[in-house]
Amino acid sequence: MEFLINAIEWFIGLGSVVFLPVIIFLVGLLFGLKPGKAVMSGITVGIGSIGLGLVLDLLSSGLGNAIQEMGVKYGSSLNVLDIGVGVGGPLAFSTSLGILMIPISLILNFIFVVLGWTKTLNVDIWNFWFPIFLGMLVQSVTGNFWFGILGATTAVILQWLLADLAQKHVSEFFGYPGIAITHLMALSGVLFAKPVNYIFDRIPGFNKIDADAESLTTKFGVLGDTIVIGFLIGIGVGVLAGYDAAGIGTLGMTTAAVMKIMPKMVAMFMEGLLPIAEAAKEFTNKKLNGRTVNIGMDAALTVGHPTVMATALLLVPISLLLAVILPGNNVLPFGDLAFFSFAICLMIPYFNGNIIRSLVGCSLYLVMTFYLSTWLAPVVTNVFSLANFDVGTSGTVTMLLSGLWPAGLLVLLAQTIGITGIIAFGILITMGLIFINKTKKQNIQSESKERGTLL
Structure with missing residues (x-):
């Protein structure tokens, strides 16, 4: 067991830009892809991963520093520090629980896929960190x-x-056939966005507002272009952060560059993944009676969408305002201000790419995260203590974007019912997987056969 743990730690220690291409290569071979094509897929995904990393680093070093200064400037009266989900991965993979969960997750996922209980084969190992957390x-x-x-x-x-429930809608919106987004932090917003959009559809006047990226460009010309929107948002953040003219201009250009470059890096990522998705489809047609298997990937594939980027950037000043005016909130938004795009990206398809709906809906979602992260703060602080993880501060800390309903639900079950509640919830969601992937499918097939007989 110790050897296995050491081997996994070594593999994870290589970094995602190394271990992800290796995983993609092995998955390609598993699905019958020729070694040469599997190698090219792995390398291309690695290149895309490096490109995404460079763009995200550009965003973090430029906009991230500015919005953190905004957090200090406008939210100093709040006493629980948001240290950000960026520390989540290092925290999770520095513990025995985190290391053990990697083989457990991979083996269990493979079993569920073979049994037909899930359509998602998750290879996004880095983002195992959120379930581990x-x-x-x-x-x-x-x-x-x-x-x-x-x-x-x-x-x-x-x-x-x-991931199974959201795959069809999300993949159609972003144009990623055969891909499922498996980052639980991103997926958590789906169950919030769908009913909220249902309400938006029934609000007179509001339901007539058409404000997706294309319509904004049509209505406002150059001012509606996503690059210009990014530039203006960067300028606004620079002003609020108190930068001088040079800093404001640089931040505006940096944000505009991210809006332009990010989709191109995502396209490179997808270039490597598509052969894997096609091989998976061919494999399942031959070996699994045509059963669908989607490759589970990181939410980073979606954050380059214009509406995702624009919404995430506009949420920065909104979150600071909410932090100050929400009664009972104790969280100072800080570390997670640069990660909003990962939390809200899968909500955007359910708002049909409409920036106005996305901004209102995601702002309501942030209200939930403030209250849940405030409530969870003592537990989160204790997690860091148990892991002997130095967060560089004293007192109570939290991660704003850990304040999501799955975290709240599991903690509530553990506190009120104990492990019995956790097990019962696990059984319930397993039954849900079986229902949507086996029972429901079989019922649809039976009804189709009956209609065919009648005809």
Whole structure:
């Protein structure tokens, strides 16, 4: 066991730009792709990953610093510091629970795929960190390591359920056939966005507003172009951060560059993934009776969409305002201000790419994250303590974007019912997977056959 843990730690230590191409290569071989094509797919995905990393670093170093200065400037009266989900991966993979969950997740996922209980084959190992983090919350509440393992396993299964439910709509909106987004932090917003958009459809006047990226360009010309929108948002953030003229101009150009370059890096990523998705489809047609298998990937594939980027950037000043005016909130938004795009990206398809709907809906979503992250702050602080992870501060800390309903639900179950509640929830979502992927499909097939007989 110690050898396995050391081997996994070494592999993860190589970094995502190394281990992801290796995983893509192995998955390609598994699905019958020729070695040469599998190698090219892996390398191309690696190049796309490096490109995305460079763009995100550009965004973080430029806009990230500015919005953190905004957080200090306008939210100093709040006493719980948001240290940001950026530390989530290093935290998760520095623990025994995190390392053990990697083989557990991969093996269990493969079993579920073979049984037909899920359509998602998740190769996005880095973002296992969020289900692992949820398991660590359970461990913190119960004081039991193995209960933490059960909590993390439940979160992993929930991840597949949400990925299966969202795959069709999300892949059609972003144009990613055969790909499922499996980042649980991003998937959590789907169950919020769908009913909220249903309400938006029934608000007179509001339901007539058409404000997607194309319509904005048509109505406002150059001012509606996403590059110009990015430039103006960067200028606005620079002004609010108190930058001088040179800093404001540089930040505006940096933000505009991100809006232009990000989609191109995502396209490179997808160039490597498409042969894998096609090979998976051919493999399942031959070996699994045509069963659909989608490749689970990072939400980074979606954050380059113009509406995602524009909404995430506009949420920065909105979040600072919400932090100050929401009664009972104790969280100072800081570290997560640069990560909003990852939390809200899968909500955008359910708002049909409409920037106005996305901005209003995602702002309401942020209200939930403020209250949940405030409530979870003592548990989150204890998680860092249990992991002996230095967050460079004293007092109570949280991660604003960890304040999502899956985290709140698992902690609530652990506190009120105990491990019995966690197990019951795990069984319930497993039954949900079986229903949507086996029972429901079989019922549809039976009805189709009956109609064919009648005809």
